[in-house]
Amino acid sequence: MKIPNFSIPLTEIALQKNIQLFVKREDLIDPKISGNKYWKLFYNINSYLKQNLENPFIITFGGAFSNHIAATAAVGKEFGLKSLGLIRGEELEGKWQDNPTLNLARKNGMEFRFVTRAAYRDKAALTQILQEEFPGALLIPEGGTNELAVEGIQFMLTEETKSFDYLCTAVGTGGTVAGISKFAEKNQKIVGLRVVKDDSLYNSVLQFSGRDNFKLLDADENGYGKISDQNVRFINNFKGKYGIQLDPIYTGKMMQKIFELIDENYFPAGSRILAFHTGGLQGIFGANEMLQKQNRESINL
Incomplete structure (x- = not known):
């Protein structure tokens, strides 16, 4: 595996608040092995x-x-x-x-x-x-997630990511947020949005990272792999407005939670926030099969 010879784009998400939000499109790194994987x-x-x-x-x-x-x-x-x-x-x-x-x-x-x-x-x-x-x-x-995986996550951080106050990512097994935490700048705050209920995650991330510069917040209360109608609507609205496809297990829940945190003034005025798009779009096909069997709204592709 090689380090790509192109820059992963950062896309700004226009907001009506005194906050800047960008998405780093790690999903574009490779068509088959995308994102943090x-x-x-x-x-x-x-x-x-x-x-x-x-x-x-x-x-x-x-x-x-x-x-x-x-x-x-x-x-x-x-x-x-x-x-x-x-x-x-x-x-x-x-x-x-x-x-x-x-x-x-x-x-x-x-x-x-x-x-x-x-x-x-x-x-x-x-x-x-x-x-x-x-x-x-x-x-x-x-x-x-293991030590080598955490080391690899350092390549998600570049010169461009150094200017952000907050670095946000979805959290499953904790390897990605641990790597971001480990290699982030000293002034940066790391926010991991958990999509799985696992009380051991904090200690696991801390052990891999060695730094306490992160917080883990729950991105979804429905449970891992559970997809709400609200989440489907958010994903479809987000794609329609910003042209970015999100998945229903990780990035959709992460971005929805980030919007909620912004509305709740969790991030101070003037903050620059970077959310990592960690891929996972292949999961949409299985999700849509389930949603269609339940006669529910599907995710737009």
């Missing part, structure tokens, strides 16, 4: 490829609509690596063809193992089994 895999893949193993093999974990699963499969195809995904939910076995994310991952060469939710929660036991079965494989955690 590119940078979280950057050092993991490059370090692994340097070993010049005879049969390189990537193994990782994820749910049915995981951006990380999709990105890892795409990386495997691009670099000629076999890939295996441990997928949460044994009920998906035999039905993965109907799942847009898993279907895409399989087209990129990923094999699957479907495990029960109880077994999936015990990642340590699963990891030990896999290490014994595939001793030369690269095992990447769920969501791609």
Whole structure:
């Protein structure tokens, strides 16, 4: 994987307040390995490829609509690596063809193992089994978050990002916000918008970052993967007004929460805010299938 030889654009979101809001379009970095997933895999893949193993093999974990699963499969195809995904939910076995994310991952060469939710929660036991079965494989955690992933996030920060007072990102497993926190300027404040209820996230981010320059705020009270009609309307209105596609799991909820915080005067007047668009747009297809089955409004593409 290479550092792109082009600048990721910063797009201003015009507001009627004395605050400047920009979006850094990390979703444009690569059509298949977009957003923060590119940078979280950057050092993991490059370090692994340097070993010049005879049969390189990537193994990782994820749910049915995981951006990380999709990105890892795409990386495997691009670099000629076999890939295996441990997928949460044994009920998906035999039905993965109907799942847009898993279907895409399989087209990129990923094999699957479907495990029960109880077994999936015990990642340590699963990891030990896999290490014994595939001793030369690269095992990447769920969501791609590990020390190498956090190091890779530094490339999301550039000379252009140094002028902002607040750096905002959606938070799932915490690797992205940890990397932003670790490599941000001393005067910058980091705001992580959580889309998952996990009380251990703060300590995890602090351990990876080593700095206490961040806050974690809840971006959604409906629960991870739950999509409200209000969120769908916000995503569609945002795209119509600003021309930027958001996803319903991460960036849509992040941006909606940022707008709420601005309305609540969370950010002081004159603040310059940068929100990172971390990709994940492939998840819209699965979300729309669910919304259509429920006779609800879909996300405009």
